[in-house]
Amino acid sequence: MNLNAPAFSSFSHDGLKLAYFDEGDPSGDPVLLIHGFASSALVNWVHPGWLKTLGDAGYRVIAIDNRGHGASDKPLDPEAYRPWVMAEDSIALLDHLRIPEAHLFGYSMGARISVFATLAHPHRVRSLVLGGLGIGMTDGVGDWDPIADALLAPSLDHVTHARGKTFRAFADQTKSDREALAACIRGSRDLVSRADMGRIEAPTLIGVGTKDDIAGSPQELAALMPHAIALDIPGRDHMLAVGDRVFRKAVLDFYAELSAREQLL
Template structure:
């Protein structure tokens, strides 16, 4: 599959990377925390499955991730900055009929974007449970603590896997720490505004962001799918891409 990468302006003019594959119905794919479009969607073939089904995959690297700019100015990180960048991407591409899919932090960004007015035809929330939205403050504090203790965390520490992944992805910790402070909790009552058909899809061993069944029950028009894997491993298996493909193609 042919992959192209170009840059667009975030809500404040930050230089953000956009990776594109395929032709057809547009679907925006948002990756997870400390990750990238390459790691979540391209490397293990998830985007290929969607392209083969007739979709154009639009895969930004979120601010402070991948090939996108990672500013160290606190003013570059207002509340809900990633949702603002998502709205800027939709406007940049002049999209009016599209689908939206996010994994983990990408799912959270998708939710915040929809609540703020982004209007996809269908929505996919991967690697997410109700507590990952309604109880994000505690989750965010866990990652900020991991960044602050980055040099001293050893095997056996609850934050060891997060730190190992940050090292693998060569994360700009100063920028991501600022980013983590831009998120707020999303109460279940706010989820009532998400009325488009929604798929909640998680690994069968994934409860990193809470209970996906509870999230499915809270959303007005959602179905749940379970695929093999943990929070980290499910993105490496084709089952995730197949579940997303089948839902979006329905």
């Protein structure tokens, strides 16, 4: 057992039992972390150091295991994984914890979920951090059907598609439910229109690794939004950017600047 793992709780929403942790300073500003595809709250936020980083800085750190992932229930219908459906899980967690407004921080698929949550519930979102997804949010990130096929292959040895091999190996490493992940990848790829990105008023930081071949340009996405800034995470690919020190410092600086600005108002 990982002694550094936080205690998980669960709540019910949309007929599913969903796992989460709620750590850090209970009186601190809440940050809701929404992980990426084939990951989990532990893999995406605890192991790379985000829980410690944000907790040490005085924040209340909350993270959900998205449906189909981690310790949450795992439906097999792709329609259960539409990003606006998954976004409601995160808002329901805020309701469950009686939190009226939070910083939302999503990585990759979690960034997409965070945007859908913000569009549907703008008054619940104090700020956005979008990691691992740039202009791919609006323009797409390529053909992901081979990833679904790779997840359902008899073994990693049967997978020849390069990106499929990467995600199959990751799913095997995290002991994920591969059938649920295949349903998720088929259901969660809806794009956000450029016009909708332009409607997001929340202050936003968009961080993408300079070697990320999935996300697309953070600068192009930031240019669509009224209050967004882009961050290049040097020398990192899609899998490694999430825990990078440059990214962690930029997020802390972003939150500190927001707080200072709000105190002036």
